[in-house]
Amino acid sequence: MSETAEILDRLFETIAGRKSADPDSSYTAKLYAKGTSKIAQKVGEEGVELALAAVQNNRDEVISESADLFYHMFVLWADAGVEPSEIYAKLAEREGLSGLVEKASRKT
Structure with a gap:
């Protein structure tokens, strides 16, 4: 396994x-206590902030917002009971596929 993984x-x-953990002592625990909707909202907010940083060509903010x-x-994965290995497997399954072919194969 790579150091990054x-x-x-x-x-x-x-x-x-x-x-x-105690929500009073952990930001992560506080997110869990607020529920899935709040966690999902935070994912959306961070995605928008990342996109804005990219449009503004702000490299440092792209890095920071990507980490966020x-x-x-x-947090969302853990809340949903999803393990990183499941995401890695999905990425491996798609590896080598044309993005257009992969997207067309999805069930809508």
Whole structure:
């Protein structure tokens, strides 16, 4: 496993482990306490902030907002009971496929 994958897996494990933490002492636990809708809202907000940083050609903000998006996306995965290995498997399944072919094969 690459060092990058290990970092992401450690981050996910930390985030998942905060489900039972005290919301007064953990931002992550506070998100879980507020529920799926709030978590999903934060993912959307971070995605928009990342897109705006890209449009503004602000490299430092693209990096920062990408990290924020990863974090909030991992909170969402943990809340939904999704493991990173499931995402990795889906990416591996799509590897080598044309994006247009893959998109056309999806059930709508």
